[in-house]
Amino acid sequence: MTTLNPAKKNTVSGRKRAVNILVHLLLALLAFIWVMPIVWIVLTSFRAEPGSYVNTFFPQSYTLKNYVKLFTDRNVLNFPKMFGNTLIIAICSCCISTFFVLSVSYSLSRMRFKLRKPYMNMAMILGLFPGFMAMVAQYYILKAMGFTEGSMIRLALIIVYSATTGLGFQISKGYFDTIPRSIDEAAIMDGATQWEVFTRITMPLSKPIIIYTVMTSFIAPWVDFIFARVICRANADQFTVAIGLWNMLQKEYINQWYTCFAAGAVVISIPIAILFLFMQRFYVEGMSGAVKG
């Protein structure tokens, strides 16, 4: 039919081309909307004019001063100190969380014990409570333990970020579930204890999910400011990066610090963005692994 009617074929492909152009235009527009705020913040971080309210969209002149101020001004908002605090907290809580998450996921995926189902149901129910409903109480428990004063605040934050991570086992359990059971059984027949199966078989086979877990738990302290604010209260020398950035936008600081906020945002976004782009594969794998039919 088509060979007999070349004219019709032309109109079909013409329509197709029009659709294609439209689609690409639409995508370009959407991509612009998505990328613009990010571009804008990067531009703002290099903006020479201070203050938050300006009457031009693009900066008039560019400077690196915002970054310099961010890392040298230790008087008002001590960003380098906050950066250090957050780094320490992130490293510690990352180690603990990773251990917790992997331990719990492995146990739930591989071991069969009486409390397995109850535990999973409990995790689901606890997940339905608003996350920080327990926050105030956590604060008082930490206070009773004496962790809410001075440098103990860091310990308190580490605990807050890592203590309950045993509930977030779903993605890594999903991953462990995809490792064939018979490999474990082979190892058991070969004379391995469960511990040896865990450390010498399952762990080496689970690099993607280990990386994923390490990264998510490492990132958490950088981007949380709810818990950090409640725990730190007014202890400025214990602030984390997120509180610092939040404060930069408060009334008393915003005029002086707005462009520094932009710089700070860029500074912590870049490593996180790199980590994220690196691990999005695992994220997708974890997700589609968890829901594949």
Added chain:
Amino acid sequence: MAANKTGSKNSVLTAVKNGDLWTRLSMILMGAGLFGHGQKIKGAIVFVFEAAFIFYMLATGFHALAMLPGLGSVEAGEVYNEAKGIYEYSAGDNSLLLLLYGVVTLFVIAAFIVLWVLQMKQSYKCQKNLEEGKHVNSFKEDVQSLFNNNLHITLMTLPVLGILIFNIVPLVFMICMAFTTYSKEDNHLMLFDWNGLTQFGRVLNMGGNIGRQFWGVLAWTVIWAIFATFLNYILGMILALIINRKDTKGKGFWRFCFVLSIAVPQFVSLMIMNTMLQPYGAVNVLLQNLGWISKPIPFWQDATLARITIIVINLWVGIPYTLLQITGILQNIPAELYEAARMDGAGPVTIFFKITLPYMLFVTTPYLITSFVGNINNFNVIYLLSQGGPTYVGDTAGQTDLLVTWLYKLTIDFQYYNIGAVIGILTFIVLTVVTLVTYRNSGSYKNEEAFM
């Protein structure tokens, strides 16, 4: 499970009934049964726990329990400490701490009872094994089994303790608050009392001020969650389909553009959005410079506009997530399905509604539920964008407040702890109902192994 439970009950009873001297002795002297039946070290450890428990109960436990019903009565002086920004209290009863200690003590007692039951069962089992000439594990073997067949105990003890101390105890503690007068209202921050379901009555009573706000916030929360979840889902899926079209060029590039916005920490991008949409923020400036508008658009000042803005910005935040998650699944749809449909003469729209959408819905129901729950609890988006505002005078809840952000304000800003706790419990109930109804009906729940 039911069988197990009755089994365990029986074995404690039988342990008491048929136990020998050692086993019965361990009813009072915990660990005696284990000690007497050859597990000396384990028995000693159990006994140390009992001693510690008794010491704790004598030192603070009994006092804490005794104070729990009354929550203290001695008035105290209250001084505001400017430097620390918190209230400091001179001596007197602190109902909050009394409540906390009471709750903790209840948990300690519960743990002790569990330990008691376990050691009873174990010592009876040891006794039986000895009688039947079976092997009784030595301490070394017990430790070895912690790395073999009982590995889950080793691995999960610490995580479970963490959850218990920093999630369950605090939750119970907060839930208790809902039944007290603990609030800044009438100055009950120091000393408060149990007052039953009064606060629930206040919150649920549509006539009262709090009740009116509650139903308003609840309605907006549900509307928000539905919009946020399904708009993100559908639009994200359409975007994924457009990018995955055979004829779309530069798939990787487009995906990168959208995924980039996830890579920026959410609180950063939301705060940026917040400032950009201020009356003199970048967007208004841009539009005014272009001459499209004469005065700034009140993105955050008008209730309806603020709600729409939040939903739209949430699209900006959420669509890339959907895109990321759905791309993988889309590629998993068997190509034969599409080919068969095309052979049957189905157009792109039909294919979307008859094949893609049903398939996706089937596969992603758990994801939809999670994201619905996540949206009801979506603190970040609301608090960072509008902080719940605009707020009418005399209200504690703003027009865009969700239950969670209201809860946060009530506890942290206003210190109406009891009402906050009530809101938390009600949020939980809403979520439980939604989740259970959808979850139970979804195919994916019915077979856990299908996830594998």
Added chain:
Amino acid sequence: MATVTLKHIQKIYPNAPDEKKKKKKKNDEDEAPHRTYHLKVTDEGVIAVDDFNLEIKDKEFIVLVGPSGCGKSTTLRMVAGLEDITRGELYIDDQLMNDVDPKDRDIAMVFQNYALYPHMSVRQNMEFPLKLRKMSKEMIDEKVNEAAEILGITQYLNRKPKALSGGQRQRVAIGRAIVREPRVLLMDEPLSNLDAKLRNQMRAEIIKLRQRINTTFIYVTHDQTEAMTLGDRIVIMKDGEIQQIGTPQEVFNKPRNLFVAGFIGMPQMNLYDGELVREGDKYSVRVADALIALSEEKNAALLANDVQPQPVTVGARPEHISLEEVPGAMIEGTVDVSEMMGSSIHLHVNACGKDSIIIVPTLDLKEQNLDSGAKIRFTFTSSAVHVFDKDGLNLEYK
């Protein structure tokens, strides 16, 4: 190197819904997806294996065979220690093994899907069991090299399992199992992931392997050919129960019941509705109009059991049907399909309302029309007729 004794072994899966599902799923993966099971269900749960008794001699090669869901894999896994034994006793070399950990049983196992450790090279895979036993480096090297030699995988020792073909992976899996010289070697359908040609080749290699290593074998398969070629003795199972234990010869020639008769032998035994007729001390079977006298031996067996005349199912293997004319004993049929196999012709014949298969050797084939549509007459070799009662039991061995 070891005897294995199973006494009244029983396996019950408790009725917990997830356990049942798991079991069902595993079977689905194994073999035929649409099969209904007739496993017994009691208050305790589903009985997967019931009253399993078997004494395995030292260095014997035992094959457990049966359709999917018959409990053969479960039995094997109980011997391995991967499943708990609900009831009964398992002895290895007279030592009670019920509560012994798998690692202390000195047993090795080869899995259907090989279960090689993907992150380890072939050498590391084979070293793993020895390392766990804290053997010295020299000993490990020596043993691994020796096992690799036996299996002809020396040149692959440094590769990862990913880079190997199915047959090579199976060799590695076997290597990993034999390297520590276990008392008992268990194999769970080791060949069913291979294609037909490789399967035949590996089967031969297992026979060779067996001659080189001194160990007791327990081998699970659903393929009766494998069972016949490999086993010293075969255990045929169905629905969790043993149907017959015997040498390949015994189970082929003396099937205890209809199930065994139908399961063993390829093509399957032909079965006809018939009648057992007794005249004095002489037994014969009537199928359609034909009256076929039983051989001396069978006659004696029936006589010893004092079997009464009754309706029976008569079984005859395709190889044991002849076209030789025996007066009064001929059954008539029509050829549906005729398959030339070279050494023989497989005739699909419609007779007595049933499809039968007849194997006719071509060597001294008479001139006769055997094309489809042809009418033929056949009879059973009287020494190879099997007579089953209405419960499916072989009347000779009742």
